Amino acid sequence: MLKEIIDKFYLDKEKFKKDQTSFYISEAGRCPRQIFLKFKNAPRKEFEASFLRLFDHGEHMHRLIMKPLLSTRDIHVVASEVDIPPQEIVRGRADAVLSDGKELYVLDIKSMNSMVFRTLEVPKEENVLQLQLYLHFFKIPKGLLLYVDKDRLGLKEFIVTYDPKVCESLISGLTILKKQIGENIVPTRMPTYPSNWQCRYCQYKEVCKVGEPGEMKWEKLKEKIESLAKEG
Numbered sequence: 001m002l003k004e005i006i007d008k009f010y011l012d013k014e015k016f017k018k019d020q021t022s023f024y025i026s027e028a029g030r031c032p033r034q035i036f037l038k039f040k041n042a043p044r045k046e047f048e049a050s051f052l053r054l055f056d057h058g059e060h061m062h063r064l065i066m067k068p069l070l071s072t073r074d075i076h077v078v079a080s081e082v083d084i085p086p087q088e089i090v091r092g093r094a095d096a097v098l099s100d101g102k103e104l105y106v107l108d109i110k111s112m113n114s115m116v117f118r119t120l121e122v123p124k125e126e127n128v129l130q131l132q133l134y135l136h137f138f139k140i141p142k143g144l145l146l147y148v149d150k151d152r153l154g155l156k157e158f159i160v161t162y163d164p165k166v167c168e169s170l171i172s173g174l175t176i177l178k179k180q181i182g183e184n185i186v187p188t189r190m191p192t193y194p195s196n197w198q199c200r201y202c203q204y205k206e207v208c209k210v211g212e213p214g215e216m217k218w219e220k221l222k223e224k225i226e227s228l229a230k231e232g
């Protein structure tokens, strides 16, 4: 009885999400075709309720980590849950900006399961890219990626230094994608399709497969999707 009620809560929350109108900073380095299809509300494989609950779980982890940071004098939390300055391309909220008395750091907290945590020796690329954009928009040269093992509550941290070239390339990629969305041009598949990890977890895998590997008109892909739905 309760399972159905709780599952429905999460599934409805996902179903009635507002249409996306700008990029999220967490999409830095993501497959442009996947983001395009999300903007166009293309048919997708829905997440299971248990997976959606994990997002909430992640938020609790963040609060757990912030509690000692907010009460210690060894580090100063300058701001928490801080939005990046408004601009046209992307929006996002960093977990915190910290000061050790000498330098400022943008903090980004990520939680993961024990299996992934145990083998983590360097920060994940997608997390570094996201943090790079925080550093860029906050104009802070250093960031901290703090990983939490959500099963055993272990911690690992990595310092990331601002790289303007990486940010330039990320922002230029998003600018191109914004244009493609406006002009209804579906971006090319990832060069490493379908073995890339993003393809394995992609909600738009089926739609992507019926499209052409390179750029194509959204209208043409929509027709293919519609005829597939009729067959199916």
Ligand code: SF4
Binding pocket: 031, 032, 033, 034, 188, 189, 190, 193, 194, 196, 198, 199, 200, 202, 203, 204, 205, 208, 209
């Ligand atoms: S399947 Fe791979 S290439 Fe296709 S949209 Fe998804 S992530 Fe991108």
